[in-house]
Amino acid sequence: MLIKVSNNPIVNTSAKLVAVAIIMFAFVFVVMVPLYDVLCEALGINGKPSGQVYTAVQAKVDESRTVSVQFIATNNDGMPWEFAPTATIMKVHPGAVNGTVFFARNPMPDAMVAQAIPSVSPARAAQYLHKTECFCFNRQPLDGGMSAELPLQFIVDQDIPSDIGTITLSYTIFDVTDMAGSAAIAAR
Secondary structure (H helix, E strand, C coil): CCCCCCCCHHHHHHHHHHHHHHHHHHHHHHHHHHHHHHHHHHHCCCECCCCCCCCCCCCCCCCCCCEEEEEEEEECCCCCCEEEECCCEEEECCCCEEEEEEEEECCCCCCEEEEEEEEEECHHHHHHEEEEEEHHHCCEEECCCCEEEEEEEEEECCCCCCCCCEEEEEEEEEECHHHHHHHHHHCC
16 A cells, blocks of 8 residues: 655655655664674674673682683774784683783874774673773773773683683774864873
């Protein structure tokens, strides 16, 4: 059944195009994001850490078990910074507090602001990797030509399933200078 808004065919066509645009917009923002999350979880890709703040509690370290944690650093397209982990792999015991450092350098002449977005693989390991301190919690401003060490502290939960022997923690760094605005850069 076709809906007729007006006797004018131009008005009818315009109304239909507006309706299609609204439906497409709603589909992208209402359906695609939850669908993406469900597919990622079902397929075990793009493990996203929970947005909840982790509070460390006194726990016994499980020294009978070792989990390998791999670190990967990637620059988003157009991000000129040098960005890399100082250690690419660590062997850790569940329950122990661990620390490492990532290196960042802004080779550009002007100050920039970056934001790192984490991803954990396999996806089901994300709930067992708790970051207690992470450069990804905040935007990272760097003056032109300057470098910085970006700290990361984490705990692999004792409840991690025994079949997970390796966790990959990957960070992609983005240029957010325009979003941060010049006031954020000057406030440093």
